[in-house]
Amino acid sequence: MEQSVSYTLDSTLDTVDHAEEKATRIATDIGFGEDEVMQISMAVRECAVNAVLHGNAYAPDKKVVLSFERTPEDLVITIRDQGKGIDLGGIPNPLAPENLLKTSGRGIFLMRSFMDVVEIRPSQTGTEIKLIKHVRGSSAAGKEASQ
Amino acid sequence: MSMKLSTRQVDGVTIVDCSGRITLGEGSVMMRDTVRDLLAKGNKKIILNLGDVNYIDSSGIGELVSAFTTTKNQGGELKLLHLTKKVHDLLQITKLYTVFDVKDDETAAVKGFK
Numbered sequence: 001m002e003q004s005v006s007y008t009l010d011s012t013l014d015t016v017d018h019a020e021e022k023a024t025r026i027a028t029d030i031g032f033g034e035d036e037v038m039q040i041s042m043a044v045r046e047c048a049v050n051a052v053l054h055g056n057a058y059a060p061d062k063k064v065v066l067s068f069e070r071t072p073e074d075l076v077i078t079i080r081d082q083g084k085g086i087d088l089g090g091i092p093n094p095l096a097p098e099n100l101l102k103t104s105g106r107g108i109f110l111m112r113s114f115m116d117v118v119e120i121r122p123s124q125t126g127t128e129i130k131l132i133k134h135v136r137g138s139s140a141a142g143k144e145a146s147q
Numbered sequence: 148m149s150m151k152l153s154t155r156q157v158d159g160v161t162i163v164d165c166s167g168r169i170t171l172g173e174g175s176v177m178m179r180d181t182v183r184d185l186l187a188k189g190n191k192k193i194i195l196n197l198g199d200v201n202y203i204d205s206s207g208i209g210e211l212v213s214a215f216t217t218t219k220n221q222g223g224e225l226k227l228l229h230l231t232k233k234v235h236d237l238l239q240i241t242k243l244y245t246v247f248d249v250k251d252d253e254t255a256a257v258k259g260f261k
């Protein structure tokens with residue numbers, strides 16, 4: 001992969017599959033292990049689902065921008081939609097007993113479980129989510145491992 | 148690989164053999180329709196055999212929860228069989244592993260119904 005690559009995608013279910021496939025390919029090419037590739041691809045899939053369904057609400061005139069950046073220490077994935085912006089205060093904890101049997105609401109939780117850093121930036125013109133996975137052997141990963 | 152489902156009867160229990168991916172879209176819809184159809188026909192002892200399910204996302208997890216609660220609300224019982232490591236780990240992370248009745252042995256799972 002080049003140092004960075006970006007895709008502008010329609011608000012469709014196909015985009016969700018394409019985003020996952022691209023994440024799997026890029027994470028594999030970088031050299032992440034099988035489990036980490038699965039974690040990255042699932043986090044990207046969940047993020048893309050949020051962008052297509054909850055952000056853009058399948059609107060044909062709204063796009064999802066997906067970008068991958070390889071830094072010396074990290075794989076940085078950014079997904080941006082053109083929706084109304086997520087309400088961070090309204091995200092329930094899916095592990096709370098009263099939410100355990102709910103059929104939705106686990107996407108952001110899974111992203112946070114699988115990635116090293118998840119940054120969510122909502123605005124009135126859309127939500128941008130940054131997913132960061134430290135590259136094994138980098139100084140960032142080493143710093144965590146030594147803690 | 149898309150989702151495939153087939154059902155079979157063993158000693159009054161319906162076993163749904165699932166393979167492929169349970170994800171948003173076709174996979175989740177197939178799972179939902181199959182369980183609802185079984186319940187509508189009076190089949191209330193259900194085992195979802197997930198041994199060949201290689202991928203599940205949060206929508207798929209939601210469908211498993213929906214299948215479980217819908218069956219329970221209609222007086223039935225639903226068990227999960229042969230979880231792959233990926234599905235097992237996901238259910239652990241989401242604290243659902245202890246909510247579901249998870250089995251590793253089909254014969255024991257069939258005999259375990261009330």
